[in-house]
Amino acid sequence: MERHLSGPQLARLVGISPEARPYYRVLAETVRTLILDGRLPIRVRMPAERHLAQALGVSRTTVTTAYDRLREQGYLDSRQGSGSWTALPGPGAQGTENPWVAPDGDGLLPLHSAAPAATGLLPDAIAAATEAYPRYGLGAGYDAVGLPPLREAIAARYGARGLATRPDQILVTLGAQHAIHLLMTLLAGQGDPVVVESPTYPHGLDAARMRGARLVPVGIPDEGWDLELMSCAMRQSAARLAYVIPDFQNPTGLLMADGDRAALVGAARRYDTTLVVDESWAELAIDEVPAISPLAAFDTDSRVISIGSASKLWWGGLRIGWIRGTAALIRRLAVLRSSVDIAAPLFEQLVVTRLFERIEETKAERRRTLGASRSALVEVLRAELPEWRFTVPRGGGSLWVRLDAPVATPFADAAAAQGVRLAPGPWFGVDGTLERYLRLPFTMPPRPLADAARRLAMARALGSSLGVHGARAAPLTPTL
Template structure:
């Protein structure tokens, strides 16, 4: 978790723990005077933060005598809060070691439940991930079966990735305008895996990392868990401010910068070519590693597909750029196939980092991915046309049922970044569940506390009729009225 400090004692789980400061925790909590009894109100808020991942597990909570004045309550109240957290399984204590966050038996972190999806008939707009047609997967499996039989006689470990898949990904980069050889490619279990490997090799706790605000939530979570200090760069409806990015790179020492320049998640913005070149020059001068997420680069709906970010570097200037990509957004997340492109020596070091936890990906999945990549010219146009149709259905439904909401139509990607006009996104998302719609408020994509409370990310990955029904249900939830706390509650997010 960014901003927490190392703590030497073990926390009872075998891990060296971290401490959450009293001031930091106080900024995450709602006004304790707004509900009674106060101690139950605060304990509930802390347990929600733990479930959301905004407070990490195995973190030492502030001492009671420090937290009480920070919250403006008595020490007895804080004692009651901690007692209730321990009784409910959200904390445990060791004599002389303090009180530590925990997860009760049978409870699942919300980050996991978001990936698991709905357990009922709810329309799922919390995940921007398309499905793969059954026939497409069945045909690919039939074609790769003979190749799989040839691999069965081998050990099947490929820590760098299947050689033929590495070659195909390298050729894909070359075709897009960035000369690449297979030695510069590492096949991973998705782009998130690639990012985690990079952070584990290149970063140490406390390092400064530039990251867009808003940004991809799972990337933000990886940064928090690596205990990195995030430095936010604003991305508005019109994109990035070049001066802000370049001055941030020049003004301070940053270990790396994480950017999504292609149909940015969640805003949908596409970074112009001239801006990419200027940012790359600034990063090169400051010796900052650039981690560029291109998982959405192929999903160009209204513009030509962008060239790889690293191709805009001056000659010899792309050595500090690491590009990640995956099959998840263009094909199917269930394959768990991603990759990174980096200097060959760094790829070797990352492969060494990888085998400590993952000795290689599934050969079958890599063969299927290779088959799908080789058929991209046939499959991708159909996918893009489907997304255009779904985007049109979503925007038409919003204009009809929620005309006071505003958004910029993205030229590509998978979602809209809607402005609701007032800070009610979290409460609307909660109320929408009662109407059978799962969706995330803007704070889920934030690097800073209390921002994007008026925003919703609305993916257009579902069929048109489903999207129209989802908008109708959200409009009904809004018409039903939200709690008065919708405009008074202090939003919270741990940066």
């Protein structure tokens, strides 16, 4: 038996304010969200355009335009003279005319992702790697610890940052997330306490949870880390492992000072805690900042393990990361990883090796591009949403925005209706906390980023009709 919706039924489902502008776009995006959320099943016959227009109190042209948009995006399947049915787009469907849409084809601007586009130096590095690639064809093509020239380049970079490092202290991984999983697998067990920052990188939490570890969150105040709280958490939980992000922390953008780094390592030494340090954003200062040493530079008894990544500096598509630890730890990790994936792809390792040769050029490029995008996002938020609170970070890739009510998740739903996918605060916390926060990355180019921010303002303006209340606050003075 065919299922169908009447005009009044769909009008109640979408619940759009008459003041929504442009109405056809809001209508199309709300219907799409209902389909993606499962609230509007697939293969349900939609009401005739004139019936829905009457129920909504708008012109038939408005509904026709919305239906046309849904057909173009693959969310309606229509046959002339027979009507329209809800559908899901095929793998090749185009969700939007904007090239910065999410890759799953849902047409939403991906403001949930803090991944920048590839560096402009990537084509040259690919060309150089292509030329070198055939020389490796006589060997097996994989090495569990990584390509020697790349390990040398990574070790040399640590040396340039003030931390003497040998190549045998480096393991090349499939990105930082892979590195975190390897370390959690090796060092954390069922029921083991693991100290984590709150908020923090969601996949770091996931990796600990997958091992059955017990998360011990420590809140990060707006002004930075509270080292007394961190120390107390290590002592009281007897945690043997802690995961921290001291460099342009994800998602807050905070940068830990040298004095706090020394204090953190000292506390870890006192309470016999190993520190897993995520440095994925360490090279991405936008403003001038004081010279900061790697956290491992304060280590005297091999309890600091560092993680790095090519994703944020060069491009996430390369899927290359690394772990810096003792040579003995690297050997243990190599044995562990060989049972799972054997080695990182040779070609990508060659590309990253070449990119290390031009790292200062890349950093300068990122300062320009991320700086421009950060300015564009801040400008729109201050103009369109002047009551939201945030501190402008001096580097990294995102703003950590505070709302004055715990509405981040429903606001993310409202934003999806405006074509923007958000990362609400609970993604970055433990046990459903941080509902007062949103992470807003500035890794997209300025134009689509400004478009996304204006859509958030529209979602906020329509908040009362979409069930979002009180998501307003006052801006903080940006840090310099």
